[in-house]
Amino acid sequence: MGHKHNKKGKFNKKGGKKQKNGGGSGIGNGNFDDLMKGFIIMTDQDREKNAVSDANNFLIPIIEELYPSVQNISQKINSQIDTVQKKIKTDDNQEQKQQQEDEQPSEQKCDSQQQENQIEEKQEQEEEQKKPVENEIDQQEEQELNEEDNESESEEEQQQQEDNQNQEKPNEQPSIQTANDKLDEELNALKSQKDKLLYNVxxxxxxxxxxxxxxxxxxxxxxxxxxxxxxxKVHQEKTTLTRFCHRMYPAEYAFRADTENLKKYMEQLIKERIQTEAPSSWMLECKVRNNSKFNRKNVLDIVNGLMPKIHFVDYKVPFYTIIVDICHNLMCLSILKNYYDYKKYSVKVNPQLNNQKDYSYLNQNKQPPKQVIPVTEEQLKEIEQKQEEQKAQLRAEVIKNDDDDIDLI
Incomplete structure (x- = not known):
């Protein structure tokens, strides 16, 4: 089977169409601003979502520890939201209680009226049995009239009660609705203020x-x-913070990829981070992905023109490492120190790499420390004997050479 080609002539190894958004993960919210600040994280393929959640779990607590003002703002907003929610709950409970109280007396009134009517009917029946049969017709007529009167009176009372209830309800409902509406508006306003600390782009x-x-x-x-x-914490305290993140770089300036923006923000970053008092070494770490406008050579020419001439380039152990990371239309800039001491800013520590040599003295422009090896007395005697033997051999060779010269003469 051959590979299936895309429209532009590109193809995948698996023979399928080219995936979008970094492997079809569909991450990111499109929160792209003109100027941003954040963190670049490297992870495995199809683990972007896991890396985002993992980074939030250990980044947010560290930021809140270093900058308590951020934590205080979020705590205030959370407390205000809790108070408003409690008010809404109390108002709902009060409404339910009022409805129950209004329904109970109406039911009690209906029950009492029915009982009274039943008692009256029983009394009338007893009286009718005692009276003679002649007066039965008159009594029946009177009973019918009384029943009609009672029905008319009961209907009038019911209508009055309904009118009173209808008059009370419209006066109560708008007051309750307005109060609840105000509380809802406050809650929505507070939630709009409660923004996230980190957004995925x-x-x-x-x-x-x-x-x-x-x-x-x-x-x-x-x-x-x-x-x-x-x-x-990772390299000196040997603490494990993450599972899915491999490397992390700060992005002091993040913006849309453009040469003018690169010159502008790189110049600002060099003024802020690089000192000009003494000469120091630097190097460029540039990564360009999914962007054909930039390459490492173009970026190096721009950075080299902006760097002070007092500094020099060193790609082995630099004092300053300039990071330029271009991901499609996003460009991130930062200047780091101790780049190789932190294993290129790796968040995961490999125990096999902990025994590597320490090159921190080079970042500080100092000479390496001299290694002193302890030697015993026996070893010193052996060394002296070897030296004497070597000297004796050299003397014997010199004497032989002299004798040979004499014989030739």
């Missing part, structure tokens, strides 16, 4: 996730500080 690239910080809190949260704290 669709990158249209497989195995990559971008979590955007709420636009209201962009100036209050330092993304690089959050990621450095995470790396300290």
């Amino acid at each position: 669709n990158t249209d690239v497989r195995c990559t996730v971008f979590l955007k910080v709420n636009s209201k809190l962009m100036n209050d949260i330092d993304v690089t500080n959050v990621v450095e704290n995470i790396m300290h």
Whole structure:
């Protein structure tokens, strides 16, 4: 079987059509702003949703610890929402009680009227049995008249009661409705203020996730500080935070991919993060996916033109690492330190890599420490004997060479 080609001549290994949105996961809400701040996360294929939920579970508590003002705002809004919901519940309970109280007396009145009517009928029947048969006709006529009068009176009373109830209800209903409407409006307003801390933005690239910080809190949260704290916990404290996330980079500036925006925000980022007092090394880590307008060479030319001339390039152990991550139409910028010490900002720690050499002295522009090997007395004697033997051999060779020269003469 051959591969099935798409319209543009591209094909999949499995022979199917090319999938959209990073493998058909359908993640992301399309919350794409002109300027954003957030976190780039690398994960496995078809695990983007799991990575988003996993990142929220360990990112949000760390942000709330570092920036308690964010936690206080959310707590206030939650408390206000709880109070409004309690008011709505109490009003509903009061309405139910009033309805029950109104229904009980009406039922009691009907029962009492029926009992009275039954008693009157029994008394009349007894009197009729005592009277003579001649007066039966007159009594019957009188009873019919009385019954008609009673029916007319009962009908009038019922109509009066219904009119009174109808007059009371319209006066009560609007007051209850207006109160409930006001509470509902307050609750909706509070819920609109209660925004999420992190939003998922669709990158249209497989195995990559971008979590955007709420636009209201962009100036209050330092993304690089959050990621450095995470790396300290992972690599130094050896704590496991995630299952589905592999790498994490901060995105100090995230925007629509464009050369003008790249120059503008890169210049701002260099002024904010890179010092010009002393020379230091730097390197560029550029990734371009699903975008044909940019490549690593173009990005390097722009960054090299904006970097101060006092600094130099070093791709082995740089002091500054400039991250430029382009995912389709999204471009993310950040400047990191200790890039190789944190295993390229890996969130998962491999125990086999914990015994690697420490290159932190290179980031600090210091010389490596000299290694001192302890030696015993026996080893020193052996070394001295070897040195003496080597010297004796050299002397014997020199004497032989001199003798040979003399014989030739």
